[in-house]
Amino acid sequence: MRQLKLLITFLLLNFIAFSQVAQFRGPNRDGKFLDSGLLKKWPDAGPELVLKVEGIGKGYSSVVATDQYIFASGMKDTLDYLSCIAADGKIKWQVPYGRSWKQSFPETRSTPTIEGDRVYVVSGVGELVCLNVSDGVIRWKVNVDKDYQAEWHIWGVSESPLIVGDQVICSPGGKLTSIVAFDKMTGKLVWKSESVGGPRCYVSPTIYEYKTFRYILAATGTHLIALEPATGRVVWTFKYWDGEKWDQPGLIWANTPIFKGPDIFLSMGYNYRNVMLTMSEDGKSVTEKWSNLVLDNHHHGLIELDGFIYGSNWISNGKGNWVCMDWNSGETKYETDWLTKGAEIYADGLLYILEEKAGTVALMKPNSQSFDVVSSFKLQGGSGPFWAHPFVANGKLYLRHGDVLFVYNIKA
Numbered sequence: 001m002r003q004l005k006l007l008i009t010f011l012l013l014n015f016i017a018f019s020q021v022a023q024f025r026g027p028n029r030d031g032k033f034l035d036s037g038l039l040k041k042w043p044d045a046g047p048e049l050v051l052k053v054e055g056i057g058k059g060y061s062s063v064v065a066t067d068q069y070i071f072a073s074g075m076k077d078t079l080d081y082l083s084c085i086a087a088d089g090k091i092k093w094q095v096p097y098g099r100s101w102k103q104s105f106p107e108t109r110s111t112p113t114i115e116g117d118r119v120y121v122v123s124g125v126g127e128l129v130c131l132n133v134s135d136g137v138i139r140w141k142v143n144v145d146k147d148y149q150a151e152w153h154i155w156g157v158s159e160s161p162l163i164v165g166d167q168v169i170c171s172p173g174g175k176l177t178s179i180v181a182f183d184k185m186t187g188k189l190v191w192k193s194e195s196v197g198g199p200r201c202y203v204s205p206t207i208y209e210y211k212t213f214r215y216i217l218a219a220t221g222t223h224l225i226a227l228e229p230a231t232g233r234v235v236w237t238f239k240y241w242d243g244e245k246w247d248q249p250g251l252i253w254a255n256t257p258i259f260k261g262p263d264i265f266l267s268m269g270y271n272y273r274n275v276m277l278t279m280s281e282d283g284k285s286v287t288e289k290w291s292n293l294v295l296d297n298h299h300h301g302l303i304e305l306d307g308f309i310y311g312s313n314w315i316s317n318g319k320g321n322w323v324c325m326d327w328n329s330g331e332t333k334y335e336t337d338w339l340t341k342g343a344e345i346y347a348d349g350l351l352y353i354l355e356e357k358a359g360t361v362a363l364m365k366p367n368s369q370s371f372d373v374v375s376s377f378k379l380q381g382g383s384g385p386f387w388a389h390p391f392v393a394n395g396k397l398y399l400r401h402g403d404v405l406f407v408y409n410i411k412a
Helices: 001-020
Strands: 050-055 072-076 081-084 091-099 113-115 119-120 127-132 137-141 162-164 166-171 180-183 189-192 206-210 213-219 223-227 233-240 258-260 263-266 277-278 288-289 303-305 308-312 320-325 332-336 342-347 349-354 360-365 370-379 391-393 396-401 404-409
Touching: 091 127, 091 137, 113 162, 127 166, 162 206, 162 213, 189 370, 189 396, 258 303, 288 391, 303 342, 308 342, 342 391
Parallel strands: none
Antiparallel strands: 050 404, 072 081, 081 091, 113 119, 119 127, 127 137, 162 166, 166 180, 180 189, 206 213, 213 223, 223 233, 258 263, 263 277, 277 288, 303 308, 308 320, 320 332, 342 349, 349 360, 360 370, 391 396, 396 404
16 A cells, blocks of 8 residues: 555656646746745856857747756747757757748747647747647647637737646637637637637736636736636626727737736836736626836736835836835835846846846846845847846756847856
């Protein structure tokens, strides 16, 4: 009996390890990474650069690392490619998986999602694709935006697929449906939600859990939507778009919502208001708790730590300040002018920043009283704005600038 229990435990642990998901902005899509034992200060020139890989294609999508490989999507000519890179920096395989967005800023935006022996990614025109980790062979492909009559905004598709149990979630928006779920092994449709209105936006969905409630939080260009994962039933919606304050039919909304307890925070750039929502005790509705114009985060992600929200705001397309706000009240603790706006993540007690104009990478102490930079250095190489969010795994910091991947050793 004891041997049987040990065998079951062993198989369960292996199943859990095999099923772990590597995805956009970390395990819970909240910008918080789980690595520990990391450097608390960097040398003046920055941490040790252990890999620099060129030729991954043009893109603003993040790179994602597992224990074995690094994955990056990138555009070459008119096609989106996915690269699998080994620990020594050699490209194991690089395959086209779909058509690129060909209008304004066509570079890739969809960060791949990896689970077990499968990789999921969305092309610039909404083709949801599942590939083998081992060789890049496409297992299945669904042209979500064509099949479900998506309505596009100016920059096409930025969504990163969400794995929920045995399903993979995609958000076409439009009049036919808003959110769809496919069998993650076969690509067959499991459910499609009702349409709540609004075109496709740039938000990647996430899982929201509070007390006994477990919902998919997804979005169109007009609404935040809470759905039952098993059925796709819309439980509640919040209309974020205000036609009197926004002269387009869909918001330029790119940030995955962050949440704590019953509260859910939404933010986008362009001097558009943020809003803190509170879900009702029965889980069937949300109400506004507070709202302001201070932290209108462009597309760089937000971090909640110890009751405070950290991120950068939008002053113009080329300028933004760094902000800390009280989670409960919306009170501004500071707003600091430091270079310009940029992406932000968290790992092992510190914030990691990549500002978008010059590629300055900074290590920062979370401090609700002041913007406290510990160390910084500049990325050298690549082209275009520094829009790809940083990624941390295996004691390393993964950064991307255009068609170049940089990997730094940040283990203490």
